[in-house]
Amino acid sequence: MPKVAIVKRELSKTVATVAKVLVILLGLLIAIALTSIITGASMELAGITLLQGFLNLNVFVYISTLLPIAVGLSIAFSASAWNLGAEGQLVIGAVGATFIALYTPFGRQEVVAPLMALLFASFLGALWALPAALLKMARGINEALTTLLMNFIAYHMTNYLVKGPWRGRAVYGYPTTDMIPVQARIPTVPGYSFSWYVVVICVVIALLMQLFLYRTKVGIALRALGSSPRFVELAGISSKRLFLIAFLLSGALAGFAGGVKVLVYHGKLVEGPIVGSGYGFTAIMLSWLGGLNPLLLIPASYYTAALYILSFGLQIGSAAVGDALANAIVGSLLAFILLADFLTKYRLVIRWS
């Protein structure tokens, strides 16, 4: 069996920062090259589209979902809670929001409806994350695998709902629910599918979580948990409880994002993979891009959103491909950036024995 070890490089802070900036700029260049190759558009066009992406208000569509998920995941990952199930937690959150909006009396009460829906979405998101956390704590079962698995269960459950019991009466056989009542929808900016309310809430969440991680004892302990559970225990703080908190918080924030997708974007529940559209996976990479720091995630999610717009801008005319290509492009870009970033900080040592 080959053994692989990861050894930290000793870099000064300035060198590390310069390296990071270079990597991020390089990412943009590659984004341009990649999209121009895939779509056949010229490099200039791709470059201009990218620049426009940064100025396009549609970035907020992406920020509204990516930011809260990534903030949650940053908390989880700082604590070495490997929650790879944000996608499923998001989808289940969307189910929760739809349930409140369509099937409870709250659904037709202004203000109450979206608030209740978002709260319930967060609750279900956390609940969806719970089994993996419990299995890890009780039996030591790898949480990365279980959460990953839960994503597909969430997809299938949602598909079943929209094709079966929840299929709308006015949707001509399409696999969706009916539209949720207007009272439950969050008003969007005219001509766009995002809401300033949500954007503000997302930024506030990022700021609050930053305060939580850097100002409260539990938050500080969460940040220490990743590097040494023993240290945390010796400080008199239960590492298991911290793990659970990290896990549930990340689930709740992913669930919240799912609620946002229904209440702002879709206006109804659609099939699992369409609600999720891979944001739960993109957010994993995004959280690392932001250095697991909620505050830095604000610009990082902006950057990622612009990449999305780039890949969409060049796709116009091939709408059939939908989110898939955009996700593939953004995903591989982020993966590349992270790899480059990683290689500036660590080196791999492989030993055959």
Place this chain on the structure above:
Amino acid sequence: MIRPFLQVVQLYKKFGDITALNNVSLAIYPGEILVILGENGSGKSTLAKILYGLYFPDKGYIKINGTPVIFSSPAEAKSKGIFLVSQRPQLIDDMSILENIALFLSTSPSRGLRKKLSEILNYLGMAIDVDKSVHALSYTEKQLVDLVKVLLAQPKLLIVDEAVTYLPRELKHKFLNIVKGFATRGGSVMYITHKVVEAAEIGDRFAVLRRGSVVGVFEKGVDVSTLRQAMFGSEEYLTAITKSPVQRPLHKTPALSVENLVVFDEYGKPAVNDVSLSVRLGDVVAILGIAGNGQKELGEAIVGLRKVAKGKVLLNGDEITHMPASERVRRGLIYVPEDPFREGVAIGLTVAENMKLFSQSRVSKEILETAIRKLEVSPSNPLISVAKLSGGNIQKVSLSRLLLNTPRVVIAYSPTRMLDEKSRVLILRTLQKLAESGSAVLLLSEDIEEAVYISTRIGVIVNGKIVKFFEGPELESYREDIEKVMVHA
């Protein structure tokens, strides 16, 4: 006139607004042992790291055999024959000892290497299984592996940053012999330590650093108090420690008791074998032994970091044998772990954040500043990341947990490792005071000196068993007996 092997010319190194090295010039001649002395944070490790290519100086340069060189990585330093054994073991935990050494020497873990390794271990009298995974070793054992690793590379200049200081006595002498033999053959040694007396014996020349500057270079024969004077400005601190009069423990019932404890190591062998002991409030008990004889496992089992296979642990009469560590800590069992870097502090957090976590109640700014001042943590800025502190100062942050709580029971494993003499006295005094004010103190130690200084009872642990307890006001006089039991039980 012989030419120096290495010259350091006007080195400056700043970290932010901290000056770690300030115009340092030194020469190291072939065949000499140059001892570097200095209090915690005086710049010793920084100097060592620059010579080994880990840090880049802001100003100044290095000359080897008269030729100026600039190292931008350890690989370049190694190619010139310069090797460093760090204060903090540089090993990969998930690999075996043999694999670690092979990795360091860039060879394969072949049979030839295995043979060479067992030869040197044999010479040192170390019965250590080279296929053992490094994570199962205690701190001192890791340092030993680090030393062996570097010796196999046959350095021209061997820099030892405190790695020999805490080895068991016999082993240390063997190592020092190797080092001296190596010097007689023309190799040079730069020897960093806090044990001034011992340094005075083995060194050929002595350079004292203070706040980043060389404040004196002394020749062989210099007396210890001159060295101390240069290091600290005075030696008053030495009188601060006197044996506290043995007082009647306040309570009859022990605050901590351990009954017939059996604990297994990572390989399923008993590391602690039927150990019983008890510590009453007001008492200082030491469990003394050579590294690797079970203190680590014993301490971890008592605090709850390691499973107990058989037996009981009681805190204030309540059984806590299977309670999570955090719960025990909340009940007033404060544990100072062996490895400050991994378990004693969260290295990525600030000093203030670490201290906040240690305290079981809210920490005001004043409390924090008082702790920093009492322990003389330097730099004293609480908002600095712990990673930026020197080794000894990191240990002090880990020890701050003793000042930030009112512990019922303190268990401290090698609490004075990496501390300079002054801080060492301060910490031993702190443990004494804690006992005087009613805590029960259990000292797990590899250092006979600190054990006899402050304890009222010493148990010697060999192969996981406490083979003998020494007791009484005149523990000092048993020193030789104790040592014999430690080594030849």
